[in-house]
Amino acid sequence: MTTTQVRAACPLDCPDTCALLVTVEDGVATAVKGDPDHPTTAGVLCTKVSRYTERTYHEDRLLYPLKRVGKKGEGKFERISWDEALDTIAARLKPIAERAPEAILPYSYCGTMGLIQGESMSSRFFNKIGASLLDRTICASAGATGYKYTIGGSVGTDMEQFQNAKLLIIWGGNPIASNLHFWTRAQEAKRHGAKLIAIDPYRSLTAEKCHQHIALLPGTDAALALGLMHVLINEDLLDHDYIAQHTIGFEQLKQRAQEWTPERTAQTCGITVDEVVELARLYGGMAKAGEPVAIRANYGVQRVHGGGMSVRNIACLPALVGAWRHAAGGMQLSSSGSFPTNKPWLQRTDLLQKIPRTINMSTIGDDLLRPASAAFGPAVEAVIVYNSNPLAVAPDSDKVMRGFLREDLFTVVLEHFQTDTADYADIVLPATTQLEHIDAHTSYGHLYMMANNAAIAPMGEAKANTEIFRLLAARMGFDDDCFQDSDDQLAAQAFNANDARAVGFDWDALKQKGWQKLNMPQAPFAHGGFMTPSGKCEFYSAQMEKDGLDPLPAYVAPYESVASNPELAARYPLAMISPPARNFLNSTFVNVKSLRSSEAEPHLDIHPDDGAARGIANGDMVRIFNDRGSFVAKARVTDKARAGLVVGLSVWWKKLATDGKNANEVTSQQLTDMGRAPTFYDTLVQVERLAS
Numbered sequence: 306m307t308t309t310q311v312r313a314a315c316p317l318d319c320p321d322t323c324a325l326l327v328t329v330e331d332g333v334a335t336a337v338k339g340d341p342d343h344p345t346t347a348g349v350l351c352t353k354v355s356r357y358t359e360r361t362y363h364e365d366r367l368l369y370p371l372k373r374v375g376k377k378g379e380g381k382f383e384r385i386s387w388d389e390a391l392d393t394i395a396a397r398l399k400p401i402a403e404r405a406p407e408a409i410l411p412y413s414y415c416g417t418m419g420l421i422q423g424e425s426m427s428s429r430f431f432n433k434i435g436a437s438l439l440d441r442t443i444c445a446s447a448g449a450t451g452y453k454y455t456i457g458g459s460v461g462t463d464m465e466q467f468q469n470a471k472l473l474i475i476w477g478g479n480p481i482a483s484n485l486h487f488w489t490r491a492q493e494a495k496r497h498g499a500k501l502i503a504i505d506p507y508r509s510l511t512a513e514k515c516h517q518h519i520a521l522l523p524g525t526d527a528a529l530a531l532g533l534m535h536v537l538i539n540e541d542l543l544d545h546d547y548i549a550q551h552t553i554g555f556e557q558l559k560q561r562a563q564e565w566t567p568e569r570t571a572q573t574c575g576i577t578v579d580e581v582v583e584l585a586r587l588y589g590g591m592a593k594a595g596e597p598v599a600i601r602a603n604y605g606v607q608r609v610h611g612g613g614m615s616v617r618n619i620a621c622l623p624a625l626v627g628a629w630r631h632a633a634g635g636m637q638l639s640s641s642g643s644f645p646t647n648k649p650w651l652q653r654t655d656l657l658q659k660i661p662r663t664i665n666m667s668t669i670g671d672d673l674l675r676p677a678s679a680a681f682g683p684a685v686e687a688v689i690v691y692n693s694n695p696l697a698v699a700p701d702s703d704k705v706m707r708g709f710l711r712e713d714l715f716t717v718v719l720e721h722f723q724t725d726t727a728d729y730a731d732i733v734l735p736a737t738t739q740l741e742h743i744d745a746h747t748s749y750g751h752l753y754m755m756a757n758n759a760a761i762a763p764m765g766e767a768k769a770n771t772e773i774f775r776l777l778a779a780r781m782g783f784d785d786d787c788f789q790d791s792d793d794q795l796a797a798q799a800f801n802a803n804d805a806r807a808v809g810f811d812w813d814a815l816k817q818k819g820w821q822k823l824n825m826p827q828a829p830f831a832h833g834g835f836m837t838p839s840g841k842c843e844f845y846s847a848q849m850e851k852d853g854l855d856p857l858p859a860y861v862a863p864y865e866s867v868a869s870n871p872e873l874a875a876r877y878p879l880a881m882i883s884p885p886a887r888n889f890l891n892s893t894f895v896n897v898k899s900l901r902s903s904e905a906e907p908h909l910d911i912h913p914d915d916g917a918a919r920g921i922a923n924g925d926m927v928r929i930f931n932d933r934g935s936f937v938a939k940a941r942v943t944d945k946a947r948a949g950l951v952v953g954l955s956v957w958w959k960k961l962a963t964d965g966k967n968a969n970e971v972t973s974q975q976l977t978d979m980g981r982a983p984t985f986y987d988t989l990v991q992v993e994r995l996a997s
């Protein structure tokens with residue numbers, strides 16, 4: 306028997322991007338382990354990825370191309386050859402491409418985060434056609450935009466420093482589930498005496514293990530940050546020297562913050578005045594004493610109307626107290642902006658003859674149903690889905706479903722499994738998993754360039770996304786040289802080796818070693834150097850003013866909350882959030898039995914008072930509903946959910962959920978204040994007990 310160890314990288318949409326060691330015995334991957342030498346992975350994997358072989362060799366893997374023989378959504382398919390699949394697709398796309406190329410729409414997100422199996426050959430293909438562009442907003446664009454206005458780009462505290470912090474504020478994140486290797490460092494900081502504070506409406510696994518939990522109302526983080534500024538300013542817990550040298554707009558900010566007394570803040574956030582004042586005193590006081598104080602801000606704060614402003618306001622805090630002076634202070638939202646990638650070349654944006662219209666992936670429900678018009682352009686006639694499962698993950702699911710149900714829509718889905726979305730495809734194409742193809746990766750939590758080697762041969766007739774788009778390009782008659790580039794050739798150009806941060810990047814060497822750290826300063830803004838137009842941390846942003854936004858930190862209330870929309874709240878009084886379940890990765894892994902059995906079935910956490918008011922006892926089946934739709938879950942009566950809040954951990958495959966529906970039946974297509982992102986956690990519902 307020959308046994309080898311292959312260096313790989315985790316492709317999942319998670320900040321940790323772990324370095325993997327895959328054991329291969331006689332061509333079969335038998336184990337996936339965390340690389341003990343990779344500093345952030347440190348030999349540890351989450352439960353999900355340690356089960357990656359179970360997923361790869363799953364009996365339901367798609368191994369052959371399929372064509373639909375039943376009705377859309379019914380799930381009846383028949384095996385066909387690759388030739389038939391590619392010919393059918395080219396025959397359908399060619400006339401559309403000639404007549405109205407923008408009627409063709411790619412739909413993809415982060416099933417894999419790889420630079421190569423993500424947007425490289427696929428983008429070349431769609432750019433050559435002149436297809437509609439997809440605005441990839443479904444996750445992070447609200448916060449990224451708010452952070453960019455303030456700091457200049459997605460750069461922040463190096464996660465390898467957090468163990469040295471003395472105060473760690475975990476703001477809108479649940480790292481035990483979704484950022485495990487950061488949590489390891491938070492634990493280490495705790496052992497060294499650091500205080501951990503969670504800011505989260507829900508007592509998540511993480512909030513439960515912090516020293517303090519501030520359970521504010523969803524969507525009110527921007528107000529809390531303003532209230533903290535008020536106290537920091539009025540009690541002079543400031544770093545005047547840092548403010549003078551490295552920020553702009555302090556005088557205006559000072560005035561704005563006066564509007565946010567602790568009393569008003571506490572009332573808006575649904576917390577106590579003491580919680581506001583004490584948090585400010587702790588944060589500002591420790592910073593003033595020269596201790597490293599750090600904020601790990603995450604996605605939980607972004608999925609509401611004011612999500613962009615929330616992140617912007619939080620991002621002002623470290624500069625006020627001079628927390629950026631320390632390598633272990635400051636703030637991390639995402640490290641993605643640290644990587645010098647070659648996206649324009651990978652995606653060959655120069656193939657575009659003109660700039661096509663852009664469709665926002667977060668409003669796919671409306672956009673698939675939209676007829677042709679002067680404002681919109683042609684109706685969507687063909688959609689090619691890869692690395693995503695919109696039927697399960699996109700908001701306002703009933704509309705998404707009705708869009709994909711359109712008889713005149715031609716749908717192709719590249720997948721590992723027959724997902725909810727694949728059920729609506731005309732043609733399903735089997736894609737390889739991370740063990741079967743190569744890729745190059747960045748990370749949004751750490752600072753390593755990562756390589757993924759193929760560990761095993763493709764399963765069945767599966768092909769890598771890149772290969773599928775190469776073959777489709779040939780069928781469409783595209784003969785540009787760029788469609789000949791191999792995955793290795795693409796990866797060799799993935800990072801810009803002339804950039805000081807990636808100096809020494811060499812693909813062959815990276816494949817051997819698995820990872821290479823970017824060359825970055827330890828404390829990125831200790832001496833200013835923000836990437837904003839002014840080069841300073843912008844409390845006042847002229848760019849925001851130009852973009853029609855309030856140039857100063859402000860509070861943007863939720864679309865749907867008891868305070869902001871009492872009329873709606875009269876019918877739907879409960880705020881619902883649907884953050885990730887620990888054993889799923891968005892909708893990935895829901896079909897892996899061992900992981901699904903850990904989550905058992907869709908649950909809804911509801912506070913005892915709200916349960917009692919509705920006659921709901923622990924274990925009752927309940928229906929969660931609003932004007933957009935409904936889904937069924939099993940109630941867990943628990944004070945983990947604050948009163949007025951219900952929590953449905955997500956994202957379930959609809960067809961594996963109790964009533965064939967999931968939380969996105971009730972979420973809306975309203976967009977955030979900036980970044981055009983969805984508002985999954987800005988949803989009012991009513992809950993009723995189902996007759997047993």
Ligand SMILES: Nc1nc2c(c(=O)[nH]1)N[C@H]1C(S)=C(S)[C@@H](COP(=O)(O)OP(=O)(O)OC[C@H]3O[C@@H](n4cnc5c(=O)[nH]c(N)nc54)[C@H](O)[C@@H]3O)O[C@H]1N2
Pocket residue numbers: 318319320444476477478479480482483484504505506507509522523524525526603604605606607609882884885886887888889890891892955956986
């Ligand atoms: N196990 C697992 N890990 C994952 C994922 C997964 O599905 N499963 N998904 C990955 C992806 S794509 C992402 S984007 C990240 C997301 O992971 P996180 O950044 O952790 O974000 P969320 O899970 O959306 O929310 C985290 C916490 O925010 C809280 N929250 C909800 N609304 C608010 C609010 O208005 N204010 C505040 N302060 N908190 C709020 C929720 O209760 C939740 O506990 O995780 C990645 N990692």
Ligand SMILES: Nc1nc2c(c(=O)[nH]1)N[C@H]1C(S)=C(S)[C@@H](COP(=O)(O)OP(=O)(O)OC[C@H]3O[C@@H](n4cnc5c(=O)[nH]c(N)nc54)[C@H](O)[C@@H]3O)O[C@H]1N2
Pocket residue numbers: 318413414415416417422443444604691692693694695697698699719720721722724736737738739770883884885890891892893955956968969972985
């Ligand atoms: N209600 C609610 N909805 C949410 C969220 C929430 O918290 N609550 N979170 C939102 C967030 S943060 C995000 S990021 C989105 C995520 O939404 P998506 O990016 O759509 O993520 P997944 O649901 O994991 O679907 C990814 C699919 O890609 C497939 N895939 C993986 N690798 C490959 C590959 O190499 N080739 C091909 N062809 N396919 C591959 C997987 O099998 C999987 O079915 O969901 C959003 N939706």
Ligand SMILES: [Mo]
Pocket residue numbers: 318443444445
């Ligand atoms: Mo995400």
